[in-house]
Amino acid sequence: MPYSLVHGVEAILPLEHQIPSLRIAIEEGLSDEDNVCLQLEEFEALDEKRLEAQQRLECYQACICRTFNKKVHPRSFQVGDLVLAVQKPIIVTHRTKNKFVLKWDGPYVVQEAYTNGAYKLVAKEDLRIGTINGKFLKHYYA
Known part of the structure; x- marks a missing residue:
């Protein structure tokens, strides 16, 4: 998700605090050590997500470049032409x-x-x- 790439965590809606969801229940039931371990795992996974996003972006840009270059006809002229x-x-x-x-x-x-x-x-x-x-x-x- 774009939000998780920017902020490093998944978005939690205000509605999820009022109506308990499974994700909130799991996070509230963790001890401090477990919570720190979970945050470290998410932090390590964040680099992988960024690399995947970067690779997708590079593939997309290469595709756009190929599409654009099909229409480009380079013109070169010599002195005296x-x-x-x-x-x-x-x-x-x-x-x-x-x-x-x-x-x-x-x-x-x-x-x-x-x-x-x-x-x-x-x-x-x-x-x-x-x-x-x-x-x-x-x-x-x-």
């Missing part, structure tokens, strides 16, 4: 008159490629466009 860039800003409207508006600008030439996936672009007239992330680019085939 011709590319198209997404027009900025792209405003999505539901009007039909904007249906056939071009979404890509270009072609541009990649002047410099950085290690973090960013590229410096230059227009064919040696006009510097600036730095743009690779996910906003696509290859241009003349």
Whole structure:
């Protein structure tokens, strides 16, 4: 239970104190030494519960990562490649008159490629466009 993972003990409802339950009867009938031993056993079991929760979390994250990476198409460009860039800003409207508006600008030439996936672009007239992330680019085939 999430409560037991956070607090280290099972939750006891106020109703269980008013109407005696088996769990409360067992805990009240224990001596101090037995109660301490029971607490130590629960404390040792808590580490195991945390490890199990951590393993389930890692499995879940790996599954989500695999699912996400199926849709990712890495794009890499070399210096000198011709590319198209997404027009900025792209405003999505539901009007039909904007249906056939071009979404890509270009072609541009990649002047410099950085290690973090960013590229410096230059227009064919040696006009510097600036730095743009690779996910906003696509290859241009003349």
